Amino acid sequence: MARVNDHFRLLKAGYLFPEIGRRVRAFQEANPDKSIIKLGIGDVTEPLPAAIREAMHAAIDELGDRDTFRGYGPEKGYPFLREAIAAHDFKGLNVSPEEIYISDGSKCDCGNVLDILAANGANKIAVADPVYPVYVDTNVMAGNAGPADENGRYEGLIYLEATAENDFQPAIPEAKADVVYLCYPNNPTGAVASKEYLAEWVAYAKRHGSLLLFDAAYTAFIKDADVPRSIYEIDGARDCAIEFRSFSKNAGFTGVRCAFTVVPEGLTGTASDGTEIPLAKLWDRRQSTKFNGVSYIVQRGAAAVYSEAGQRQTGELVDFYMENARLIREGLSALRMDVYGGVNAPYVWLKTPGGDSSWEFFDRLLTKANVVGTPGAGFGAAGEGYFRLSAFNSRENVIAALERIKAAL
Ligand code: MLT
Numbered sequence: 277m278a279r280v281n282d283h284f285r286l287l288k289a290g291y292l293f294p295e296i297g298r299r300v301r302a303f304q305e306a307n308p309d310k311s312i313i314k315l316g317i318g319d320v321t322e323p324l325p326a327a328i329r330e331a332m333h334a335a336i337d338e339l340g341d342r343d344t345f346r347g348y349g350p351e352k353g354y355p356f357l358r359e360a361i362a363a364h365d366f367k368g369l370n371v372s373p374e375e376i377y378i379s380d381g382s383k384c385d386c387g388n389v390l391d392i393l394a395a396n397g398a399n400k401i402a403v404a405d406p407v408y409p410v411y412v413d414t415n416v417m418a419g420n421a422g423p424a425d426e427n428g429r430y431e432g433l434i435y436l437e438a439t440a441e442n443d444f445q446p447a448i449p450e451a452k453a454d455v456v457y458l459c460y461p462n463n464p465t466g467a468v469a470s471k472e473y474l475a476e477w478v479a480y481a482k483r484h485g486s487l488l489l490f491d492a493a494y495t496a497f498i499k500d501a502d503v504p505r506s507i508y509e510i511d512g513a514r515d516c517a518i519e520f521r522s523f524s525k526n527a528g529f530t531g532v533r534c535a536f537t538v539v540p541e542g543l544t545g546t547a548s549d550g551t552e553i554p555l556a557k558l559w560d561r562r563q564s565t566k567f568n569g570v571s572y573i574v575q576r577g578a579a580a581v582y583s584e585a586g587q588r589q590t591g592e593l594v595d596f597y598m599e600n601a602r603l604i605r606e607g608l609s610a611l612r613m614d615v616y617g618g619v620n621a622p623y624v625w626l627k628t629p630g631g632d633s634s635w636e637f638f639d640r641l642l643t644k645a646n647v648v649g650t651p652g653a654g655f656g657a658a659g660e661g662y663f664r665l666s667a668f669n670s671r672e673n674v675i676a677a678l679e680r681i682k683a684a685l
Contacts, residue, residue, distance in 0.1 A: 283419045288428050292409050292654040293317045299638075300648055313677040315604075316648040318463070318622065318666045320528045321673075322596060324577075325589035328527060331580035335573040346572050351564040353378025353536065357575045360582040361536060365521065369508040375540050375556065377563060378570050378578075380533040382493045382522040386457075387414040389489060389518065389537070391566075392558035393455065393545065395419050402434035402453035404446055406464055406652055406659030408491070411457040427657040437658045438465055440616060440627075445473050452484040458507075459491040461498060464655045464664040465625040466601075466617015468503045474510045481516035487545065487555075488517040493535075496526035496594050498620045514540040518555070525597075525622060525668070527581050527590050534570050534578040597622050600674045601667035607678040608665075611685060622667040625652070629685060637663050644684035647677045 296316050304312060324332075338344040352358070358373035379385050387410055393399055396419040403411050412433065415421045421430035429435060434453050436446035444467030458477060460469040481488050490507040498505055507513045519538040523529040539556040547553050570578075580586045601618035608615045608626055618624035628637040634651030641647045641663075652662030667674070 281417065283417050283421075286416050286421065286423055286430075287413055288424055292650070295654070296638075296648065296650065300642065303642055310646045312642070312646045312648060313669065313673045313680070314648045315665045315667075315669055315674070315677055316650045318525065318668050320525060320530050320597075320668050321670055322528060322593055324528050324532070325586065325593060327580045327583055327585035327589050328577045331583075331586075332573050332577040335576035339572065349569045349572055349575070351567055351569050352376075352560065353569060354572070354575050354579075357579045358536075360579050361521075364582045364587075366506060366508065366538075369506060370514070371508055371538055371540070375538050377537045377539065377559060378575060379535050379537060379563070379567070380570050381524070382491060382520040382535045382537075383410050385520050385535060385537045386410050386489065386491060388562065388566075389559070390414055390418045390420075391562050392555060393487075394548070397422070397432055399454035400434060400452065401432070402436055402449065402456040403656075404438045404457070404459070404462075405429075405435040405657060406438060406655030406662070407457070408459055408463045409655065411459075411489075412656075429657055435656070435658070438462070438467065439658060440614070443467065444616065444625075445469060448476050448480050453486055454484075455487050455489060456481065457489045457491065459493075460504075461494040461621035462617070462623075463491075463494065463621075464623055464650065464652065464659065465662075466619070466621035466623040466664075467625075468498060468500070468620045471502070471504050471510065474504055474507060474513075478507075478510045478512045478516060482512060485546075486516065487543075488513070490517050490519045492519055493522040494525060494621050495521065496590070497598060497622050499598065500620055503620055508538070508540075515543060518543070523578050523581060526594050527578070527586075528593060529574075529578070532574055532577060534574050596671075597667045600669065600671065603671075603674055603678065604665050604667060608681070611682060618667065624665045624667065626663050626665070628652075628661055628663050632661075634660055634663055641681065641684070645677070645680035647680055 358376040362373045422432035438444040444465040495505045507517045522535040544552040604624045605618040614627040616625045634653035638651045650664040652659030
């Protein structure tokens with residue numbers, strides 16, 4: 277019989293969102309007459325902008341003509357998309373199209389990047405707590421985490437607590453981490469990082485030779501001019517950071533699937549014999565071996581984000597969700613709840629009222645208000661006593677959810 281990867285047996289319960297889905301389905305089956313409003317997983321609800329749809333239609337027509345038909349595309353993505361990204365998203369930041377790798381999702385890339393790093397505990401990994409569970413679970417699978425304690429904390433990981441007291445910007449540790457995951461705007465807390473704070477991380481990475489894995493999937497939601505959109509706004513970040521970006525939330529691509537990762541030329545890691553190896557070379561090799569690229573149609577849709585109409589329409593989409601975030605934030609504050617985030621990020625993070633645990637509040641909201649959110653404890657031990665509401669829904673549902681919460685609490 278084939279041997280399985282034993283590390284999978286160290287994973288805690290199910291992945292958070294399927295677990296929530298299971299509970300919601302059970303409630304719905306028992307209460308078929310109830311209409312449930314979902315502000316749990318950050319999944320978009322609004323239709324694809326017209327500029328994107330038009331570009332995708334045109335791409336389909338190209339594929340329907342022998343002269344313009346295309347088969348396999350370049351594994352790292354078509355130049356037209358990589359060039360548009362470099363010119364718009366990294367203007368003035370010295371990121372070249374060659375350093376951009378198109379993929380089918382940031383979640384996938386955040387997990388897949390471990391393929392190019394030594395596994396089985398060879399790297400010490402630091403994550404925030406609370407944290408997007410993918411960073412932790414993929415490290416458990418790679419054998420970097422070891423067993424978990426009764427709070428669900430893995431003994432092999434360094435946890436950086438993000439709390440209201442430190443403005444959800446965890447203290448930079450004394451201990452050396454070889455790899456540090458940073459996510460700003462933050463999922464789940466909705467916090468942002470200042471330039472000074474990111475500069476401290478870059479200095480830390482340089483001091484210790486660490487690699488920063490910077491997840492900027494929500495960067496389009498930043499409204500304040502002084503909040504950095506990219507880690508490469510920080511001097512020296514090109515020598516120590518990989519950045520992940522996504523079209524999922526700003527362009528409505530959660531189902532369409534398109535994202536990209538920046539691996540700067542000159543960013544290196546160390547082989548077991550001490551040789552310095554360019555990470556871009558490994559990532560390129562990884563992608564061209566295991567991935568055949570994102571479809572031409574989808575990449576044409578993603579490139580349309582950067583057209584004049586696409587910029588305007590995706591900007592409106594972002595504004596729409598951010599208005600939802602404002603309504604949630606202000607609606608809950610009016611109920612005297614402690615709320616955070618929701619200003620430069622589409623997530624509102626709140627303290628559970630009445631001393632409820634995160635899952636108790638989840639159940640209370642589900643059964644009494646028929647509203648689904650995400651229990652903070654599902655993002656880590658330091659998320660206990662917190663709860664996340666996502667701004668991704670229709671205006672009507674957000675308003676109805678707030679009314680229901682008000683009536684139920
Ligand atoms: C979330 O709700 O945290 C996100 O939707 C998860 C994801 O983007 O994978």
